[in-house]
Amino acid sequence: MESKIRKQWKMASLDEIKRFVLSSFTEVKKNPCPVDQLRRFTDHTRRNSCGECVICREGLLQLAVVTESITQGLGREQDVEIIKDISADLVLGSGCDYGKEVGRIVSQRIAENAEDLTRHIKRKRCDTLVCNKLLTFYVAPETCTGCSKCVDICPVSAIAGGDRLIHVIDVSLCNRCGACEDVCDDKAIIRAGAVLPKLPEAPIPAGSFQVETEASGLMSRKRRRKSE
Amino acid sequence: MKTVSITIDGHVLLVDSGDSILHAALKADLYIPHLCHHPDLPDIGACRLCVIEIEGVDEIKTACSTRVEENMVIYSKTEKLNAMRRLSMELMLANHVDDCTTCPKYLKCELQSLIQYLGVSTARLKRTLNAVPVNTANPLFVRDLNRCVSCGRCVRACRDLRGVDVLDYAVMADDRIMVDVKNHHLMTEEGCRFCGACVEVCPTGALQDKDGVFSDDLNREIGLVPCRSGCPAQINVPKYIRAIKEGDDQEAIAVIRERAPFPHSLGYVCMAFCEDVCRRKEINEALSIRELKKFAATQDQGLWKEKIVVKPNSGKKVAVIGSGPAGLTAAYYLKKSGHAVTVFEKMPVAGGMLTTGIPSYRLPREAVAAEIAIITDMGVEICTSTEISDLEALKKSGYDEILIAIGAGKGTRLPIDGANCDNVEENIDFLRKAALNQAPILQGKVVVLGGGNVAFDCARTARRLGAGEVTILCLESRVGMTASLDEIEEGLEEGIKIINNTSFNAIEHQGSRATGVCCQKVKSFNLDDNKKMQLELAPDSDHVIPADTIIFAIGQRPEIPAGWDLPLTPGNCIGSVDEVKTADKSVYLAGDVSYGTHSVIRAIASGRKAAIAMDLALGGDGKIEEMLSREKVAGTYLGRDDTFLGKKREIPIQENPDQRTADFSAVNHCLAAEEACNEAVRCLQCDMRVAITKPRIWASYGIK
Numbered sequence: 001m002e003s004k005i006r007k008q009w010k011m012a013s014l015d016e017i018k019r020f021v022l023s024s025f026t027e028v029k030k031n032p033c034p035v036d037q038l039r040r041f042t043d044h045t046r047r048n049s050c051g052e053c054v055i056c057r058e059g060l061l062q063l064a065v066v067t068e069s070i071t072q073g074l075g076r077e078q079d080v081e082i083i084k085d086i087s088a089d090l091v092l093g094s095g096c097d098y099g100k101e102v103g104r105i106v107s108q109r110i111a112e113n114a115e116d117l118t119r120h121i122k123r124k125r126c127d128t129l130v131c132n133k134l135l136t137f138y139v140a141p142e143t144c145t146g147c148s149k150c151v152d153i154c155p156v157s158a159i160a161g162g163d164r165l166i167h168v169i170d171v172s173l174c175n176r177c178g179a180c181e182d183v184c185d186d187k188a189i190i191r192a193g194a195v196l197p198k199l200p201e202a203p204i205p206a207g208s209f210q211v212e213t214e215a216s217g218l219m220s221r222k223r224r225r226k227s228e
Numbered sequence: 229m230k231t232v233s234i235t236i237d238g239h240v241l242l243v244d245s246g247d248s249i250l251h252a253a254l255k256a257d258l259y260i261p262h263l264c265h266h267p268d269l270p271d272i273g274a275c276r277l278c279v280i281e282i283e284g285v286d287e288i289k290t291a292c293s294t295r296v297e298e299n300m301v302i303y304s305k306t307e308k309l310n311a312m313r314r315l316s317m318e319l320m321l322a323n324h325v326d327d328c329t330t331c332p333k334y335l336k337c338e339l340q341s342l343i344q345y346l347g348v349s350t351a352r353l354k355r356t357l358n359a360v361p362v363n364t365a366n367p368l369f370v371r372d373l374n375r376c377v378s379c380g381r382c383v384r385a386c387r388d389l390r391g392v393d394v395l396d397y398a399v400m401a402d403d404r405i406m407v408d409v410k411n412h413h414l415m416t417e418e419g420c421r422f423c424g425a426c427v428e429v430c431p432t433g434a435l436q437d438k439d440g441v442f443s444d445d446l447n448r449e450i451g452l453v454p455c456r457s458g459c460p461a462q463i464n465v466p467k468y469i470r471a472i473k474e475g476d477d478q479e480a481i482a483v484i485r486e487r488a489p490f491p492h493s494l495g496y497v498c499m500a501f502c503e504d505v506c507r508r509k510e511i512n513e514a515l516s517i518r519e520l521k522k523f524a525a526t527q528d529q530g531l532w533k534e535k536i537v538v539k540p541n542s543g544k545k546v547a548v549i550g551s552g553p554a555g556l557t558a559a560y561y562l563k564k565s566g567h568a569v570t571v572f573e574k575m576p577v578a579g580g581m582l583t584t585g586i587p588s589y590r591l592p593r594e595a596v597a598a599e600i601a602i603i604t605d606m607g608v609e610i611c612t613s614t615e616i617s618d619l620e621a622l623k624k625s626g627y628d629e630i631l632i633a634i635g636a637g638k639g640t641r642l643p644i645d646g647a648n649c650d651n652v653e654e655n656i657d658f659l660r661k662a663a664l665n666q667a668p669i670l671q672g673k674v675v676v677l678g679g680g681n682v683a684f685d686c687a688r689t690a691r692r693l694g695a696g697e698v699t700i701l702c703l704e705s706r707v708g709m710t711a712s713l714d715e716i717e718e719g720l721e722e723g724i725k726i727i728n729n730t731s732f733n734a735i736e737h738q739g740s741r742a743t744g745v746c747c748q749k750v751k752s753f754n755l756d757d758n759k760k761m762q763l764e765l766a767p768d769s770d771h772v773i774p775a776d777t778i779i780f781a782i783g784q785r786p787e788i789p790a791g792w793d794l795p796l797t798p799g800n801c802i803g804s805v806d807e808v809k810t811a812d813k814s815v816y817l818a819g820d821v822s823y824g825t826h827s828v829i830r831a832i833a834s835g836r837k838a839a840i841a842m843d844l845a846l847g848g849d850g851k852i853e854e855m856l857s858r859e860k861v862a863g864t865y866l867g868r869d870d871t872f873l874g875k876k877r878e879i880p881i882q883e884n885p886d887q888r889t890a891d892f893s894a895v896n897h898c899l900a901a902e903e904a905c906n907e908a909v910r911c912l913q914c915d916m917r918v919a920i921t922k923p924r925i926w927a928s929y930g931i932k
Binding site for chain 1: 272273274275276279287288290311312315316319320322323352353354356377378380397398399403404405406410411412
């Protein structure tokens with residue numbers, strides 16, 4: 001195994017630390033989902049901890065693991081409290097400013113995005129459609145050319161189709177890995193929430209799909225609001 | 229030192245001004261939870277368990293890394309601090325395996341005791357186990373990162389306490405930080421000195437000694453130093469080796485003399501149980517402890533005699549029967565305890581096996597004579613050529629106590645046809661005659677029956693007495709022979725032929741003269757669980773090995789005079805209580821007569837034990853311990869030495885095999901001063917670990 005250089009934040013100036021932490025955060029902020037931002041931020045900062053103090057080494061690791069599980073739809077009710085406890089302790093008890101700076105940002109983001117976090121955990125929903133495991137992929141029937149690339153790449157064979165036929169994703173089989181999205185040249189793989197537009201139930205020839213009026217989609221959205 | 233007054237949780241303490249808050253609190257018997265703190269190591273405030281609040285200070289501080297100041301008011305157990313502690317502990321546990329009961333550190337684990345104190349579990353947080361295989365690739369140590377909490381104590385012990393600097397926090401494959409050997413190497417590759425400090429300070433089961441390196445059933449001070457615990461007389465081996473290393477040979481001999489009055493003899497013939505358990509053998513070869521002892525003994529100027537304490541005359545009289553190492557050791561210590569001691573020896577010379585058993589090419593007579601002279605100079609009287617056939621008469625002649633230390637001096641013959649022929653000898657008898665210059669000049673073929681060290685003594689003695697061809701015949705295979713490897717090798721060098729896997733069924737003879745040994749090949753030979761011999765012979769393998777002289781060397785046992793009315797064990801030893809006491813309150817035992825054939829060092833240990841018991845019974849305090857060397861504890865610093873692990877065992881010069889069989893002069897010479905020093909440097913200094921402070925567990929504090 002090659003030896004990687006370990007960061008030595010104890011030796012670094014406050015300015016240097018602030019610059020590093022802030023730039024780490026700016027980098028992840030391009031991502032629209034606040035929970036996924038947190039996941040990326042804590043993962044990146046835990047990988048750069050010097051690792052000597054428990055709260056920074058294990059605390060950041062725990063934050064990274066907890067936020068990742070939330071973005072995967074495996075969030076538990078106590079996770080919000082865990083994140084709050086750890087970030088508060090990072091600010092209070094870190095041995096150097098690295099942990100404190102990271103803790104401050106996490107605390108602040110938790111306070112500002114409490115609702116997003118709760119929606120991820122309780123409703124298993126990512127409003128920004130960033131967290132793969134919390135959304136639904138479907139093939140836009142009007143765009144799909146039936147090239148079969150997505151059919152071939154799907155690791156769980158959840159996509160039905162054939163040459164020049166509009167492909168159809170079986171939601172119950174799909175593992176939301178997003179491989180089809182990456183491989184599609186026509187941008188026909190679409191991310192959606194729990195509600196899908198009207199789609200063909202089985203593959204039909206490409207170009208033969210009739211786009212419906214939006215009425216049913218709107219109505220279903222209304223129904224959902226009521227139940228919320 | 230200036231003192232300052234501080235208040236912790238309402239307790240007002242007067243403490244040294246340079247102290248850390250944690251140190252001051254613990255010293256005052258006031259417990260503040262801590263894990264990465266160790267009394268012998270610099271503090272780093274990493275575990276965050278010793279968090280405290282100080283009045284007037286906004287920040288939370290760690291008690292271990294904050295100095296006391298005048299009038300500081302400190303709180304160590306507020307709800308906020310307890311919550312922080314519990315979280316830190318939960319975080320450490322998230323990454324720690326749950327199976328305490330299967331851990332070797334179970335019930336000795338500081339982490340476990342803290343879990344108990346803080347009342348936390350692994351239930352709330354996500355598990356962050358790192359699931360790495362237990363690393364057993366290093367000699368002596370096992371590293372189990374699944375149990376590591378990265379407290380960094382081992383890193384500091386290696387770097388700051390020992391100056392070796394082999395361990396560090398390292399970035400692992402998934403960017404997690406763990407403690408590892410530098411550059412992810414093996415410990416040997418980074419120049420580890422295998423002092424064991426890292427294992428000693430580890431609060432969990434993450435660093436352990438490999439199974440079998442230490443025996444658990446001894447107290448720490450001796451148990452952690454295998455050479456010392458392996459020595460029947462518990463000679464402080466690391467201490468004298470360190471003295472040799474430092475060029476202080478007089479100090480070295482004084483250390484040996486504290487436990488054994490025959491250092492020079494031991495330097496020649498000790499069975500060196502210490503070397504069998506030496507930790508260095510797991511790296512390359514065991515330390516040559518016996519040779520270092522011999523070296524120290526040759527340098528002896530007798531300075532240790534100035535420190536000897538002789539107690540005033542007690543008016544009591546003791547008789548010792550037998551002047552071997554057991555009898556003379558007991559005589560020496562009893563004399564020092566103030567009793568009059570007379571030793572009775574049936575041979576014309578004193579020394580027992582040292583002078584009439586072990587051949588002089590292995591143990592020069594002058595070495596033994598000089599050591600016996602020290603004992604007689606003390607005032608011990610030795611009556612040679614005096615056999616005690618009537619024990620009762622001896623008792624009645626004014627001795628308060630009698631010590632029987634007659635050894636195991638009777639060779640065994642197998643009850644086979646021809647065993648009593650004129651030219652069939654017994655091992656001990658043969659060696660005794662050789663030692664007293666009464667042995668016949670041997671001619672022709674000599675066959676020695678047996679595979680132990682005494683068989684080699686007989687064979688090599690026969691060679692020196694002029695035998696043309698000497699053969700050792702034994703049941704065992706070459707690897708199964710009980711003789712030491714040195715003996716086998718030196719015997720072969722001297723032209724001794726060894727025939728293994730052979731059983732002897734009868735002695736072929738013409739009248740009373742033996743002409744050969746009737747043999748059969750052994751198909752399989754071993755001892756079962758009850759130490760009973762399981763022997764299977766190959767059919768149709770009968771053959772005769774011609775011989776002009778045959779020597780039985782299949783063991784020896786004590787020879788108890790017929791008139792002694794004492795209970796005997798199946799091995800013809802005298803029955804004892806606790807090795808030294810007998811049913812008769814005035815009769816004691818020491819040496820082989822008590823436990824059967826063993827070693828010189830065990831005889832010496834047994835002689836000491838008997839002396840203690842006898843002195844107590846005579847109204848003394850039983851204290852024979854003496855301090856002849858300076859009081860000196862092992863240091864803490866080792867430093868780096870890149871040549872350390874590669875250093876090979878020093879071998880003393882040996883006489884040329886072609887020439888050495890011409891007479892009985894010594895085969896092995898002594899190490900030169902420089903060689904002895906080089907050898908001493910190889911010592912792992914296991915005793916340094918004993919000096920490391922054992923941390924106190926929370927339950928032992930008054931205020932917790």
